[in-house]
Amino acid sequence: MALNSNAHQRNKVDFFSRITKFSPHFLLCILIVPVLGGLLSVLLPAFGWAPAMEQTTFGLHGFKALWQTPGLGQMVMLTITTGLVSTVLAFVITLLMLSAFFNSPWLNRIQRIFSPILVIPHAAAAIAVGFLIAPSGMISRLISPWLSSWELAPNGIFPHDSLGISIILGLTLKELPFLLLMALGVLAQPELGKKLKQQHQVALNLGYYPMTAFFKVVLPSLYPMLRLPILAVLVYASASVEMPLILGPNTPPTLAVAIMHWFQDVDLNLRIKASAGALLQLCLSGGLLALWLIAEKAISRLSHAPLTNGKRQYCDAIWNKVTILLTLLIIAFIGLALIGLILWSLAGFWRFPAPLPEHLVLLHFESAIAQMGNPLFNTLAVGVIATMFAVIVTLFCLEAEQLSAKPLSRFTSIIIYLPLVIPSIAFLFGLVWIQQLVHEQASFFNVVFVHLLFVLPYVFLSLASSYRRLDPRFARVAASLGTTPLNVFLQVKLPQLFAPILIAIALGLAISFGQYLPTLLAGGGRISTITTEAVTLANGASRRTSAVYAIIQMVLPLIGFMLAWILPKYFFKSAYK
Template sequence: MNFIAKQMDILHHKADWFTHIVKLSPRFLLALLIIPVLGGLIAVILPAFGWAPALNQYTIGLEGFRALWQTPGLSTMMLLSVATGLVSTLLAFVMTLLILAAFFNTAWLDYIQRILSPILVIPHAAAAIAIGFIIAPSGMLSRLISPWLSGWELSPAGIFPHDPWGISIILGLTLKELPFLLLMALGILAQPEFGKKLREQHKVALNLGYYPMTAFFKVILPNLYPLLRLPILAVLAYASASVEMPLILGPNTPPTLAVAIMHWFNDVDLTLRIKASAGALLQLILTGCILVLWLAGETAIKYSFRDKLTNGKRAYNSAFWQKTTYILTILVISFILLALIGLIMWSVAGFWRFPSVIPEQFVLSHFQSASVQMVNPLFNTLTIGIISTIFSILLTLLCLESEQLNSKPISNFTSLIIYLPLLVPSIAFLFGLVWLQQLANNSSAYISVVFSHVLFVLPYVFLSLAASYRRLDRRFSHVAASLGAKPFKVFLQIKLPQLFAPILIATALGLAISFGQYLPTLLVGGGRIATITTEAVTLANGASRRTSAVYAIIQMALPLIGFILAWLLPKLFYKSAHR
């Protein structure tokens, strides 16, 4: 019966326009991701060596690199980029493992997931503003201990944020990437067969006398880590070349390399763009070295601890690490909640003298004044986000449908390419795209910004939808095809209704990613397209705390509304369907 259904399905696919589009979609996906990234990299390499037709420079040379090496504080910029990226990723990864190990197979892990999940949708700029408010000399932490513990009656002199060692950047990146890695790990463990197998092995280890955390590291981690490697490398690549966090929390003299490159590129002196291109190439090399260093460290740890996996030891001071993880988890959650509370209080604060913990009066005038100025940025944010997300959803669905038509998953090469925009420093290939845009005299900034957002939205949308699409019961499609339904009708009326909830979640995630894009909007748009994120970053470096807090809250509210709708609409849909 299955064989007959498959043969009928094949006959219906022949000479069908929808089938042709579906079969071409993976190639289009590869072209969409490879051409801009690699083309952007090539277009940034050539100007780095002096060939820049947009500036009427056609002589190949090393002037850009000479100017780069002569930049004061270049070594400090490089060290800041490497240290903040590597340390923040390592801290986020270690904390993720500790939380998983301490709470594995317990109800507490679900509670932690529910608390940290909303943090995932907060844009990096909004998170940086919130963290800056809490660690500033007159921030919430200082107010909570003053004057009863610190003795401070006036705001103290402090180095946070903008400390020269990048501690503020590390703190911000760690707290922002921890929920991402934790939820990625939980998503892997949620796979029915794989998760069930690991949980059963964990129970066997417990029955053999292993402590819970020891059982996790000996049984679960060796199977989990290979599937978590790509997300970790994506986090590492982003952290080493991020702009929003260092721009808001990092030092200014000198800044991280990525921030310095952005300043050079946006300088009124256009010749600095040659230097910026050389810097972007240096950033690419630095990020590549960090990724290689991580992989080398991974191999070294694997061989160093290989014997410990099979030595039969049941505990490694497990009680101490269990209690330490409990305390660490409480501190992390408390810090995040305090940062959000402080952000909300600053947005409605009237007169608020130090060291008062709460404002003396609450007002809404900051929202009222900001609402007049944010009409255009809000419209741009929503429009760009909706267009880029819808396009990404459609392309993802077509590519996943092609898997079912070909009865095999996409290749490992394609799976890696999907991560390409996340693994390559955006500051490198985006500069190349800007050079190409200027070379082609492309003046359509809006379309260019939408396209640049697609490069970052598409990978997350694909990863969000892939598991749900692949779990669809294909027998429904075979029955519909045997009754004469064409592939497009099967796709539209059989498959999409079953994917209603996952599509909404992927849409909310895509919108959240687009809403938080700062560098693509700024560079590709040439500063002509204002969004809530670009305005929030600008205000964070000079405007009042109250105005910055308002923009940061709007930044957080937009993706949060999307996820709330994605959670409510399926319930309302299924409720009305069963009436």
């Protein structure tokens, strides 16, 4: 009996070891095969090879149809300008805030204000911004009683302006908190953060003004840590669908929105043009990445002299006041957008230019909740399955890293970012081609798998630092007492990682809840979620109903992060009773 028990125990240990060692390879397969397979499956139809449509002759008719598209040049320019300008604005404002409030308690307060914004899905953020800047939006309503004599909503150009200013505004406000929190996360690293703060203080002691000290001392060490997040933001901004679809023009739209329409058209021949357009989008995003890296090197060379010239200040007092004013305006804008969204969701009769509704009602919530049962179930089911799978794969990969006593290869570390630095619209179409060939009816599984591609990188990046900071002495003591690696993993490491795992789960759910294009394409329109419904309603439905769906979209990830914050306190409090 004892021999059987020992054999069973060894089998469990061997099974755990095999899974752990294989997990990094599995991670690579999950990320590489769909993304590169999707790119290949876009490449072939773009050049005319699409057996499913009985086209097996290579040619350039897909690109010819693309070049003949009316307004293609405007689509390309709109894509480039909105993606590049929004990224530059978000990055510059991030640097101004960091430099103005570095080593100040205000930086932590700004972080607390911006942190909840990070979990707001792009579609919900776009709806909120659209309600604010619309001709009859909150800004017009607040201005009209005091600075104008408007009795009817004015003819405004926002949203849907042809220059893409609304898109730039929405993307900047959404990506700014991400870049700021990424920078603060880097500065929170014990050794690096302490070193940079000490260097900043030394510069202040030498007579440098705070903002100048930040740019000359802190930024050169900080920027390399922010390069990948910035590039990911640039790729997303240049190939975004939700923001341009809700805030952008329709004649013509951005290239990504046009590609989506072509792919969904009942005329299947347009899918050939959509594939060619996806390759063009890939080239545009790649070109923006190359432009950013070239500009980075040029600025690095040009800034060598200013960094070493010993000049103590560059109008710091003026820039400090400008940054404070800009920060207050951004916070006020975001707050007003959210207030407007809540008011529209509760508004009864609300005549323009009244700043507030005549009365508040719950009718819109009751009507929407009665109809959102299926989308809500799909949202939760897809999010939970994709996130839990991502967490399990990540934990096994990080455990393999510790058991082998060496970090994951540089190749693996780069591949983790693959779905983030390649425009999703470029490889999603190809991946959908493959999924339809393999099993067209497995819509739910297809959506879960595609969500996993986007959830996995964020979950891994969220958990990696916490797992790698675990004190190895606990595992060594447990192993010296005869505890198997499996039990060390389950009983020693996972309890210590309870809070980080919950945060990773909340982050994964937030990422999944906000996926619009992957859900729409992989599900073939058959899997509706809160996000797909919100985007659909934002383009033509009642403003009040759209506001309700946008609020539900924001509340779902917020609940996840609240649970991630509350449960560890309850867990540890119960453990010590």
